[in-house]
Amino acid sequence: MTLATAFAETTRYSTSSPDLKKRVLHLYRRFIRNSKNFGDLYELDMPTSVIKTKIRQEFERQRFINDINITNVLYMKGQMEFQELINFWKQQCHVMRYFDDQNAYNQVDKNDFIKNFLRGN
Amino acid sequence: MYRSFLRSAALVRPSIKLSQQSIRFYVTQPITKDEVITRAFDALKTVATLQESKISLESSFQKDLGLDSLDTVEALVALEEEFDLEIPDKIADEIKTVGEAVNYIYEEEQKL
Numbered sequence: 634m635t636l637a638t639a640f641a642e643t644t645r646y647s648t649s650s651p652d653l654k655k656r657v658l659h660l661y662r663r664f665i666r667n668s669k670n671f672g673d674l675y676e677l678d679m680p681t682s683v684i685k686t687k688i689r690q691e692f693e694r695q696r697f698i699n700d701i702n703i704t705n706v707l708y709m710k711g712q713m714e715f716q717e718l719i720n721f722w723k724q725q726c727h728v729m730r731y732f733d734d735q736n737a738y739n740q741v742d743k744n745d746f747i748k749n750f751l752r753g754n
Numbered sequence: 755m756y757r758s759f760l761r762s763a764a765l766v767r768p769s770i771k772l773s774q775q776s777i778r779f780y781v782t783q784p785i786t787k788d789e790v791i792t793r794a795f796d797a798l799k800t801v802a803t804l805q806e807s808k809i810s811l812e813s814s815f816q817k818d819l820g821l822d823s824l825d826t827v828e829a830l831v832a833l834e835e836e837f838d839l840e841i842p843d844k845i846a847d848e849i850k851t852v853g854e855a856v857n858y859i860y861e862e863e864q865k866l
Contacts, residue, residue, distance in 0.1 A: 654823070655847065658824070658847075659843050661827050662831060662843065662846065665828060665831045666831055666834070689828075692824060
């Protein structure tokens with residue numbers, strides 16, 4: 634039986650950045666601890682180090698965001714992502730989306746509408 | 755034919771002398787501090803950012819080894835995986851040096 638609220642966390646707004654930093658680090662620890670789990674669960678055909686690196690990359694992408702409102706939302710989304718991953722609410726293709734062509738992120742080619750449309754950004 | 759071979763093998767096997775009974779241990783020896791330290795250092799070497807650095811018990815993760823907060827988390831998780839335990843978040847936040855981590859692990863291993 635699946636418990637719908639497993640790994641759920643009540644959304645909370647951190648007003649100070651040290652508090653938020655602590656929570657983000659705890660979230661990162663949870664992700665890294667379970668990185669091997671994710672690989673087993675979704676049958677990812679790659680070593681755990683690659684999964685860890687990807688988790689790190691996703692955290693690093695938001696490193697220089699100073700607005701605490703945005704960071705709070707990002708934390709919340711990260712926590713939701715963790716819950717979905719660990720509860721096996723996703724499928725392999727959803728996880729593999731992270732390992733898409735690494736240059737695809739935020740590369741909008743303004744001249745080619747169809748290409749952007751098909752890529753989904 | 756195979757069976758007969760087994761039977762003959764059983765006959766050949768020397769009978770165990772009662773006087774030669776050795777002591778059987780059902781529990782492994784408790785882990786020593788030196789063992790914890792060497793295993794911890796080896797585990798820390800697997801963290802990408804620590805491969806080249808000189809680790810000692812006094813070195814602080816962030817000041818001496820030059821890790822950032824995320825690297826520190828990775829280093830502690832590497833230790834957790836090596837010793838098959840889980841450091842609670844509250845304690846992990848307080849651990850600043852390699853020595854503190856080793857001490858915590860050693861105390862936890864004693865409790866087992």
